[in-house]
Amino acid sequence: MSAPLINTNGLSEEQRMMREGVLDLLARHLPWERIRKMDETREFPHEAYNALAEAGYIGLFYPEELGGMGGSFKDIAVLLETMGYYYTGIAQAITTTAIYAGMHVAKFGTPEMKKEIVPKIISGEVKLALAMSEPGTGSDVAGIKTSAVREGDEYVINGSKVWITCAHVADYLVAIVKTDTQARHNGISTILVPTNAKGVEVRPLSMLGRRTSHANEVFFDNVRVPASNLFGGEGQAWKNIMKALGLERLGLAAISAGHCFKITEYARDYAKERIQFGKPISEFQVIQHKLADMLIMAETARQSIYRVAELLDAGQPVVTEASIAKIVCTENNFKCADMGMQIMGGAGYSMEYDMQMFFRDSRVGPIGGGTNEIQRNIIAKQLDL
Template identity: 40%
Template sequence: MNSMYFTEEHELFRQSLREFLKKEVVPHIEKWEKSGSIDRFIWEKFGEMGYFGIAYPEEYGGLGLDLFYTVILLEELQRIHSGGFAAAIWAHAYLAMTHINKEGDHRIKQEYLTPSISGEKIGCLAITEPFGGSDVAGMKTTAVKEGDHYVINGSKTFITNGVYSDYLVIAAKTDPKLGNKGISIFVVDRDTPGVSATKLDKLGWRASDTGEIAFDNVKIPAQNLMGEENKGFSYIMQHFALERLIMGVNAHARAEYALEYTIKYMSEREAFGKTIDKFQALRHSVADMASEIEMCKEFNYSITKRLDEGQYVVKEASMSKLLSTKMADEAIYKCLQLLGGYGYMEEYPIARLFRDSRLGPIGGGTSEILREIIAKIVIDKKEYKPAT
């Protein structure tokens, strides 16, 4: 236990969560990986246990706990052999619900945050567009105000929970002439006429439903605007820090799990009369990986502490995602090599980890975009400030 960051209560939470996942989730993982969808009952079980409410106000059914409980949830989700299931859970709990909590008014929180915490409603965050990728400011989806309604037209893609969620938190241009200063955030019910979704076939994250979503003259009440009109870009940027830290934590956790599994395998696999964990070249490879994982983990914990204290950590969170996802990709590649032919077999966890991990440097802002953001901060002295 790292007592600098985690208390005894944190560790008790980790133990109970690990037992819950082993009992309630792990037996269904293979089914969900094959079907590409997650049964609704597990969302309600997560809600009953309070896992969706960890970071949210008690007023709406949450627990109001510190961010290290979130870190524990993320880390343990990486250990159950399904990046797709983990993604579906955290995309609901920390992408969609973050916007509902931060920008939604009391009515919206009652209608969407409360049932999201209980697991009765599932949300998704729809920002990325076809041909837009990480260029948030270049989005083409529009929301035109007509009386007491907005009419939305456009499309989104690569949206986790994009097919089976009950509501969508979307970004759209309310004033295209203003560029990134003309973006607003809305909540849209899935069954609103004109909303349609197509499921995408992916290399990894197979248990999660990743979708392309179309909006064809979708009419929503004006009161479904969240926050102020045309302030959406600053809201998105502000929450990107949490999203990037989440992906950094996911990365160090899955690399740690992969290495633990690999070390156990090496202690059992014999070659030339001894177990392969006795060969110096392989031992040194493990030493390098363990060091890199620990460095990323410690950095991510320190960012979590600062974010929990209300500091604006866009630079550090961007660095976390950039370096942690790169580290995890490289570590899991090496772990697969250490398992030899067995690493390439789907019945061993490293093959799926290898596929699932590859999305790390792409989703939530590509590594190339993150390098440019970091360069602007450290070279051009650009300051990113919280939304006011």
């Protein structure tokens, strides 16, 4: 097998060490032959998740005052790119709790909530999921129907959610609900719901890819939670969601960027071993050009995430840049998988090889976390269109 294509140029010594440490840890706790079996059985990677938490990597996302390590956005980009390179499923498992749900608690939670929940996120003791999308409202978050009605010292929640990643292993749901059913954006609030609360039901969904950290349906039937579980301000969820999007899109993009390199390496190694017309297919220019284009897409994706991280570390807005990175990385990820499958021919289409899993796992990128059509709408708005 040839040398890895992804390099550590531009990374600090600490970031290089982190990358090596993460890859070594995952090789021990999530060996590749086990991933293939877990993909088939849709098994969550608990052992690797707990090992990453024990090694302190989840703490990278959180400030020191909450018990974290206070990593820079570049540090986070390197970590997620590395996990995406190794296996997108473990990357998605970590980001679902640490960023998509947990960061709402860290940024907007009550002091008591932060003190109670964030250290347990960092230690791996609790997992969270963000419950936002609904059967009738995917991209239209303001149109959600799930209601939370105040009754004394409690909120009573009714409704349903769909496509909720990792809800089946979550201890808490960060639920986006309507506290004012007559309003749109100003009627949305965020509430913390224990998954073991009476009236909460989670039903796993059979997804095409990312099966080890799959999506679920969630149903709320007269679920009662303390009024203190509402956080971030009543009717303020939309504004809070907007404030969290930069890091969320950086996370999605970084995972896909790392995956581009993994796919390109896999296709290259296959091409160097596959003999046709008396020589390896890697010696044919048509194959060489496909692999060159794949590396171009991988490196372009990588540069886009570091640009977003650089701006975030400088305290700059990243509305346009984050949407561009999300589009570039997720679409390049799928294009790499598609081209890799073409290079491998029938073997790429076979379940005996990993390329089919790369293809399946990459396809969710342009859909999840705000579709790429929505990202283009955002960019158009920034163009004053």
